[in-house]
Amino acid sequence: MKKLILIAFVLPLLIKAQVQLLPSIGIGSLPNDSDSVCAIIPRAQGNPWIAVNPGDTMADFTLYDISGNAVTLSSVLNTGKRVLMVAGSYTCPIFRNHMPDLNAVAAQFGNQIECFAVYEVEAHPTGSAQPSSGNLNPSNPPYNQPNTYGERKSNLQDLLNGANGPPAGNYIPVPVSVPIYIDGPCNEWWQYYNGPNNAYLIDTNGVLFAYHNWFNNSNPPNGQSPNIWCDIDSLLGVNSGGCSQVTSLNGTFDFQLKSTSTVTSFGNPGDIIDIFGELINTSNDGVQVNIERIMNNLPSNSWESSMCVTFCLPASQDTTSAIIAANDTIDFSFHFFTDPVMVGPDTGRARVRFTNANGSQQAIMQPYKGITNANSTSLNENYSEILIYPNPSNGNINIESDFKENSIIQITDLLGNSIKTIQVSKGLNKIQIKNLPSTFYFIKINEKVCEKIVVR
Numbered sequence: 001m002k003k004l005i006l007i008a009f010v011l012p013l014l015i016k017a018q019v020q021l022l023p024s025i026g027i028g029s030l031p032n033d034s035d036s037v038c039a040i041i042p043r044a045q046g047n048p049w050i051a052v053n054p055g056d057t058m059a060d061f062t063l064y065d066i067s068g069n070a071v072t073l074s075s076v077l078n079t080g081k082r083v084l085m086v087a088g089s090y091t092c093p094i095f096r097n098h099m100p101d102l103n104a105v106a107a108q109f110g111n112q113i114e115c116f117a118v119y120e121v122e123a124h125p126t127g128s129a130q131p132s133s134g135n136l137n138p139s140n141p142p143y144n145q146p147n148t149y150g151e152r153k154s155n156l157q158d159l160l161n162g163a164n165g166p167p168a169g170n171y172i173p174v175p176v177s178v179p180i181y182i183d184g185p186c187n188e189w190w191q192y193y194n195g196p197n198n199a200y201l202i203d204t205n206g207v208l209f210a211y212h213n214w215f216n217n218s219n220p221p222n223g224q225s226p227n228i229w230c231d232i233d234s235l236l237g238v239n240s241g242g243c244s245q246v247t248s249l250n251g252t253f254d255f256q257l258k259s260t261s262t263v264t265s266f267g268n269p270g271d272i273i274d275i276f277g278e279l280i281n282t283s284n285d286g287v288q289v290n291i292e293r294i295m296n297n298l299p300s301n302s303w304e305s306s307m308c309v310t311f312c313l314p315a316s317q318d319t320t321s322a323i324i325a326a327n328d329t330i331d332f333s334f335h336f337f338t339d340p341v342m343v344g345p346d347t348g349r350a351r352v353r354f355t356n357a358n359g360s361q362q363a364i365m366q367p368y369k370g371i372t373n374a375n376s377t378s379l380n381e382n383y384s385e386i387l388i389y390p391n392p393s394n395g396n397i398n399i400e401s402d403f404k405e406n407s408i409i410q411i412t413d414l415l416g417n418s419i420k421t422i423q424v425s426k427g428l429n430k431i432q433i434k435n436l437p438s439t440f441y442f443i444k445i446n447e448k449v450c451e452k453i454v455v456r
Helices: 002-014 073-078 093-097 099-109 149-161 188-193 228-236
Strands: 062-065 070-072 082-088 113-119 180-182 199-202 208-212 253-257 264-267 272-281 287-297 304-309 319-324 329-337 346-356 364-372 387-389 396-401 407-412 418-424 427-432 440-445 448-454
Touching: 062 180, 070 073, 073 082, 082 093, 082 099, 082 188, 082 228, 093 099, 093 329, 099 113, 099 228, 113 149, 149 180, 199 228, 208 228, 253 346, 253 364, 264 272, 272 319, 272 364, 287 304, 304 319, 304 346, 319 329, 329 346, 329 364, 407 427, 418 427
Parallel strands: 082 113, 113 180, 264 364
Antiparallel strands: 062 070, 082 199, 199 208, 253 272, 272 329, 287 319, 287 346, 304 329, 346 364, 387 396, 396 427, 407 418, 407 440, 440 448
């Protein structure tokens, strides 16, 4: 009897308590490649994110990698490991640039922290609105928002392969050494955990310990500058060696173009021409760099240019600043958004001034030049008198010209995918486009590019 009583008391001590998370957000089973991706309503257009905060218990989930291997949050936590997960997509340059940080955490703390990324909605898709703002702000490499789960897997495969995209080549700066799991067809993970470059450090009890809305970004567009090493030191009670906070701004800096970039970069009409660089803190103190686009000489108002300094600015913004920790480096890139209808060659020129806010050094001036090649698909002179209106259009367009018999009008998206094909005749032709998403489209006549139109 005494032995039975002893076993009755010891047995519960040998059974480890299972973590209690909020109910699972999905997915349940491995999706089929043909499963359609559900409609994405941008955050700023009626789909606000319900924020999670440190101290909140997280929702469970099961996701799959590109080979069909599953991860379940509760299962990982039940092994006694913490979790660091970062949201990303191929078209999010900030996610790509911060993969070295996630790789480094996994290398140093992989026995204590399970690190992985979650591939979800494209942050800056070509031909459709951003899931965050609802604005059109495509980036390189040029990818549409996937229509199927298989297309999302394909985008991830390109990311893993370092697939090329015009005109700047390879877009993965380093190999990805952590697993990457894929959000479900109805974007379940994005709906709950939010957009690319959000990061979550979760304790073994399923409670959120630290949250970054810009993963380990020393120069975020809003909020405090997060440092994942400081969070890990606090969580594990260790000294990682990476927790450095900026307390003063008396340092110095330098600017350099990356080895893959030159002052002058080339592309075709319609390309986004990228020139990549970096701001380097050359001192043992923090430094604030004031950044100003002081020249923006573009061939037409249908071209735009913009700057990205750890995050991307709208084309209309000429000034910003960046704080760089001692001996740290942050990315700075310049982008020309060219016009596919301008047959070229055309040249855009810009100049950016980098100034030390403490006045301790001479300003650095950096010129940029983007040149488009001649486009061989320009219109034949027979179509020089075409009239297309209204533009922008809210659902109907009128096309007038002295067409040849059996002429074909084709509406395509920015990647050249056919949206609508119509046979037209001489005189006035009215075309309905009410069901098209709000973005840019091209009108082609007998396979010749005619004009870019905007649908609102």
